[in-house]
Amino acid sequence: MGPVPSAALQLLAMAAVLGLVHRPLGDYMAGVYRSHKHLRVERWAYRCVGADPDRGMRRGAYLRAVLAFSLAGVILLYVLQRLQGVLPGSSGLASVGPAQAFNTAASFVSNTNWQSYAGERTMGAVVQAGGLAVQNFVSAAVGMAVAVALVRGFAASRDDGELGNFWADLVRGTVRILLPMAFAGAILLVATGVIQNFAGVHEVGQFTGGPQQWNGGAVASQEAIKELGTNGGGYFNANSAHPFENPNGLSNLLEIFLILVIPFSLTRTFGTMVGSVRQGYAILAAMAAIWIGFCALMMWTEFHHGGPALQAAGGALEGKETRFGVGGSSLFATSTTLTSTGAVDSFHSSFTGFGGGLTLLGMMLGEVAPGGVGSGLYGMLVLAVIAVFVAGLMVGRTPEYLGRKIGSREIRFAALYILVTPALVLVLTALSTALASPPHSVLNSAATAVSHSHAHAFSEILYAYTSAANNNGSAFAGLNADTDWYNTTLGIAMLLGRFLPMVFVLALAGSLAEQRPVPETAGTLRTHKPLFASLLVGTTVLVSGLTYFPALALGPLAEGLAS
Template sequence: MAGLLQVLLLLAALAVCWKPLGDHMARVYTTPKHSRFEKAVYRAVRVDPDAEQRWPVYAAGVVGFSFVSIVLLYLLQRLQPLLPWNFGRTVNPSVAFNTAISFVTNTNWQSYVPETTMGHFVQMAGLTVQNFVSAAVGMAVAIALIRGFIRSKTDRLGNFWVDLVRGSVRILLPIAFVFAIVLTALGVVMSLKSGVAVTNPDGSHGTIALAPAASQEAIKELGTNGGGIFNANSAHPFENPNAWSNLIEIFLLLVIPVSLTRTFGVMVGNKKQGGVLLGVMGVLWGGMLAVIWWAEAHPNGPLAKLAGAAMEGKEVRFGIPGSALFADSTTGTSTGAVNAMHDSFSGLGGGGAILNMLFGEMTPGGAGTGIYSILVMAIIAMFLAGLMVGRTPEYLGKKLGKREVTCASIAILAMPLLVLLGTGAALLLPGTGAALNNPGAHGFSEVLYAYTSASNNNGSAFAGLTVTNGWFQSTLGLCMLFGRLVPILAVLCLAGSLASQRKVPETVGTLPTTGPLFATMLTGTILLVAALTFVPALALGPITEALA
């Protein structure tokens, strides 16, 4: 009952925020007015905020900004010994390379121990800044795609730099500021000290690490980033001390992806369109929550059955319900934060977390990535419907021809290609097997989880896999980079193609997209694509483990 109460409180909080936050984000991205601070930023970087861009220029802004961010973050890590609050810590080149790509792509995969590797200055000036802007990039791309649907006979999608600044300054920063204070009040640590010296019960001496955790924690969840300032992430009592902080963190990682469905409905002039997408997201999120929760509460294996639940790797202050709710939400939103060790989940529970990511960031997905991913899948669903009735498919008054379907196909195929090729190569190449700490099906699941997490820009891990060697550092870094940029480029190309069309009026032959028929068709398409692509791989890992 306590677990169900948590779910009800979470859903109630999201319902309260859905309309006001969704409407606010719609106003942010549609108003022609610029604040004084924003004008100062545009002058400093020599950007004309009133000049709109074609999709190749918008895409060049995304790619160029990402490339410069990777270089600067890499240099910041390598120069850490010269910076304040370094505490004598250094970052080696391969870790710096992997981490720079990870945080810029909104993945926040961490192949290092934060409290012994990163100094506070790099955390605040490097990683935390990327937590804001990487989320803002995803939101900007989503808005560009929505503009593609609502504009007609134009080649302009808006201005990337304006969308980036507004998303950061008007949406992410105020909310993160408020919740950083709330989390501090609940007991999340906020300190510039490296740690405190303690005497252990056996008389030995040690150090408990400290960090500016509350400010990082708020934007880490809000921007669906996930990188922890401590190695235990949101299972650490200094990042997530109690049940209330746990519930607030889950709320933060869901609130923007959920509210963007309202933003979509407001911007296209039909709020029911956003409600349908939210309903599909909710069904998939709720279904996977039920699978993970049931699997962890009814585990296989004699020891887990004796304990009454699969409590290994879970914090007792959260228990099965809080751990399952967090795991479902973090893998469904491409966040990657964890409050339990996913590697210790049962075969079915861990498989549910993997499948959640394999849906493709749309249950409800990351900040921005969720809404544009499900819109891409909606285009695929409408295309399939058009094939069945022998009619040129339409969605929101736009014809879906060869170019649109090609862009949508590239967007959904990039991730499976990276996951399956990366997993296969890692298991086949000699020497990589030494990284596996578990044999058999679970070892396969660890590798599959790693490449799934990286390619979906999630960042969580089955931590039994050792990924510190050069192969994993480089290949996972490339998966993060291409898993982020290839879908974004395809989505922006799709947006440009849609914006250039004239709106087609609805007729009696137009398939309604605001009712249960379309919702069912979209849900079925998502499940069908994931099943046809990944069931063979899942059968070798989590399914085999669950049946053992």
């Protein structure tokens, strides 16, 4: 079988497996969040934080709980890194510097997992397992909790404005969904060859002679939750291209499945909780159409890009692992940038100009196809509100969605959600581009941080801030981001890009929950039909495309047209 049919078969197989688990997993997650029972371990967790899991929260209380928990996570992870040099089991590694410790704390708490350091040479076992892995679970659970709060806003039968209880949603998402799924995922990864041990640094011989140092570690367990929670990052500097993290084609497909399974299945959870699974199918159809379209375009540009070297090799193989090939690498790159994962099994900076542009555009869409765990669903629902509003303007009727009127207040919250991330990306990209040019010295080492020139250099900076503000965490890797400037500004972008949108999502959820449901009429837009799914796809692409098109034209589009 040739490389192109093999790539198409991988895409179809992935879609089929995701389709098989969509219904049972989606219904299970809906049952978790609607349950009124508490497990013994959950009650212990509630006592530790002094929370009453049966007490309903309005949007203000829910938001304060989200922010307080996340702030505590940033502080604890920062302190853990700063004390690494004196902690036992740290493999003799020194404490992490202040700027990098802040960047890493912001990164993992915001579900970004941006890494400006070599994982195995910077973080010891205590920080890896006790700090980073813990945040991989709870940061994902926070995203799921906020998504469920928005769904409850649509599904509320009373106008009391209650969105559930954050502590109950956080604990249940962690204990009943992420932990058992990550355990199963780790077992499967070990079966495919991913390592799982507590060995430190040891020396091995090389074929060319002389010793080489290798790190062991609890890799499979962290790899499972890093993909399942759409966290990203990696135990090793080479990330999912490292043979200890991702040894073969089967493990590669398994990791892609783990990335996509919860975000796609949450659409079923949404449909079940609002009482209409057809509504969930409409959201799923929009997500799937964008994902499949991006995968097909990525494979096309990487297989058929011009140039004698690329044609002789059968595709753009530079920067890609031969054990995955162009097809597996394209599928991984598309899936990881259309979600907030950020794990990579290839060198995105070596993709063709158009291929690199697609990875950028996937993040610029807001990572909603299917997006991050939780964040993808609430991002797509915000876009659905925009789409309903646009449709209402077209026919001159008051827009409604799931029995809720979409008025000026709801549109303001949705618009602010849409504008936050582009503002962070474009302002910080412009500032870094300007200050990196002589004679400015404020970036000192960052002035030489870009390894390329012209359009590709701009793309590297644009990619970094797009990845940070969208909480993705992947990088073009030609940019040396381990400077005080980038560690600080990227850390700020990660925190604001994660929690400011949550402010507007919970505000929107509260506004919806305070309304009394209105009955459908002859003029109500049927939001479970293919027409609405198509409108939602168009809204998603146009809103982001028009916002970012000038920046894309200066970087990847210019590079692609010139090659």
